[in-house]
Amino acid sequence: MPIRTTQGRGQRYDSILDTIGDTPTIRINRIAPAHVNVFVKSEAFNPGGSVKDRLALNIIEAAERDGRLKPGQTVVEATSGNTGIGLAMVCAAKGYPLVVTMAESFSVERRRLMRIFGAKVVLTPKELKGFGMYSKAKELAEKNGWFLASQFETADNADIHEATTAREILGDFDGEKLDYFVTGYGTGGTVTGVARVLRRESPETKIILTEPANAAIVGSGYVNTRNAQNQPTEGHPNFNPHPIQGWTPDFIPHVLQESIDNGYYDDLIPIPGPDGIAWSRRLAAEEGIFVGISAGATFATAMKVAETAPEGANILVMLPDTGERYLSTPLFEGIAEGMTDEEVEISLSTPYGQMEG
């Protein structure tokens, strides 16, 4: 095999923000069943490490365009992490102060990541769940005249997936059929934006939505109440805390409602959190693809889809973020810090620099 060569991207970027999107579609070679072709779209390649970079940039630039956001105005948002990290990166690059509200239950890495970008992180009690951090952000925006990013309601969310993520998918499957597109939801921006385009331009693609088995709020059929601004006015009764950070808040967001109302998914498959963790570990250890728990959960769902998919089917799985922000979570439970017995044995097998653990 000849040595690998590269050519550069043929351009110089004016800003880190111009590197958002155009994430790669990658074949799964070892852990998927042989009768199907499984591909993943790895959003970890975004500069902020997640799919939410897309939304963060569009929320800020759309608000700049139509004057909702003034130069130097503080931005505030409730976020479990990735939107906060994306917004923190965008606000740092553009010079806006950012305040993020976040339930204390989310991973410590995420808070510190936002702070290194210069954001302020205001924690809310875990008993108040997603609805609590959300109410706090709203209150802070109203009291201080800050710009509320409103990822769960704003049209700028699904619009950017329609304009970028969906176009990339069609481009990557140009001249090929795409049989299944599998995704979870947090705000619902990904599924709604991508589905708008697939339904129009690739109507044969089956769209599979997934949610945590112990928080199957869409599957319950009950839709929580919302106010005139489309904000939830109650938590969803079928919600339970789940380990799939970034998925399913304790209400059905307005952005996701468009997918429900328009029948944008062909199947809704619940997936247990531990399955997500198990598949995330397998993606890292057997494919070299290091991603978060929601990515593992989406992949777990795709493996269920594969069981009944016809021979030669092409399945595309959304992998929303990198695994690096999960070090303190169950994803890394049982991953040793000190040497394992096997590692000690390797150390002791030659005389130099032996360590007993």
Ligand code: PMP
């Ligand atoms: N996974 C993770 C880790 C996320 O942070 C998010 C966004 N909250 C999602 C999945 C879901 O994406 P969306 O908000 O577009 O539905």
